[in-house]
Amino acid sequence: MSTATLQVKTAQELAAQPDEYREAVSKIIISHAINELYGSRVFDEPAIALAPTPYWKWLTCRLAMEEYGHHLRFFELGREIGIPEEKMLPEKTSKRPLSIFEHPLESWIDFCTIKLLGDLAEIVQIEDLLKCTYLPLRNAARMTMPEERFHAKFGEDAALELIKTDEGKERLQDAIDRIFPTLPAFFGRADSKNNRLFRKWGIKERTNEAMRADYIERCRVLVEERLGLKLPPVPDA
Numbered sequence: 001m002s003t004a005t006l007q008v009k010t011a012q013e014l015a016a017q018p019d020e021y022r023e024a025v026s027k028i029i030i031s032h033a034i035n036e037l038y039g040s041r042v043f044d045e046p047a048i049a050l051a052p053t054p055y056w057k058w059l060t061c062r063l064a065m066e067e068y069g070h071h072l073r074f075f076e077l078g079r080e081i082g083i084p085e086e087k088m089l090p091e092k093t094s095k096r097p098l099s100i101f102e103h104p105l106e107s108w109i110d111f112c113t114i115k116l117l118g119d120l121a122e123i124v125q126i127e128d129l130l131k132c133t134y135l136p137l138r139n140a141a142r143m144t145m146p147e148e149r150f151h152a153k154f155g156e157d158a159a160l161e162l163i164k165t166d167e168g169k170e171r172l173q174d175a176i177d178r179i180f181p182t183l184p185a186f187f188g189r190a191d192s193k194n195n196r197l198f199r200k201w202g203i204k205e206r207t208n209e210a211m212r213a214d215y216i217e218r219c220r221v222l223v224e225e226r227l228g229l230k231l232p233p234v235p236d237a
Contacts, residue, residue: 027194033071125186180231187215
């Protein structure tokens with residue numbers, strides 16, 4: 001069967017697929033399980049204390065709940081196909097989380113910027129799984145997408161509030177200048193071996209370079225056209 005018509009509907013069917021295909025599916029699931037949990041711990045949950053009003057605390061609580069839920073969604077998906085639990089938990093695996101999680105969360109404005117731009121990167125990644133040939137992973141992406149869109153919209157709404165004052169606009173620009181340059185690395189190296197494997201088996205559709213370029217253009221439109229601020233220079237890939 002060609003990857004153009006390949007559809008793997010269950011964990012049982014996955015077990016009958018070539019090792020290379022099963023490895024590719026496992027890598028995607030492990031990455032999402034680890035990074036969703038790590039982000040919940042270092043950004044979303046701590047941000048509840050930083051939120052300035054009960055309204056924003058309420059919304060941030062929802063973000064944290066949903067991000068932990070994303071981890072559980074991918075964690076259970078991994079367990080169904082036999083991935084050892086310790087490979088999907090940051091404290092028990094040697095796999096490093098995304099570099100964005102090394103950014104120390106020190107202010108509410110930093111958190112809003114992470115939601116504004118960081119969750120937009122996650123949307124681009126999830127979009128590329130919406131036609132995944134492993135249907136349980138495709139369905140997980142479809143369930144996750146509306147919540148990721150809400151998280152990015154949270155960041156945009158918070159940013160629109162901040163730019164109502166000159167001080168808020170200046171502080172938001174500073175946060176964007178510091179945080180955005182770390183985000184394009186979210187999409188991995190050019191000509192990635194893993195990405196070639198994902199595309200070979202129809203798990204992802206686009207190259208890392210294509211997703212990165214799409215993401216940067218979306219950020220430019222959001223930051224410069226929607227918010228009237230300036231997107232800083234893009235680091236070399």
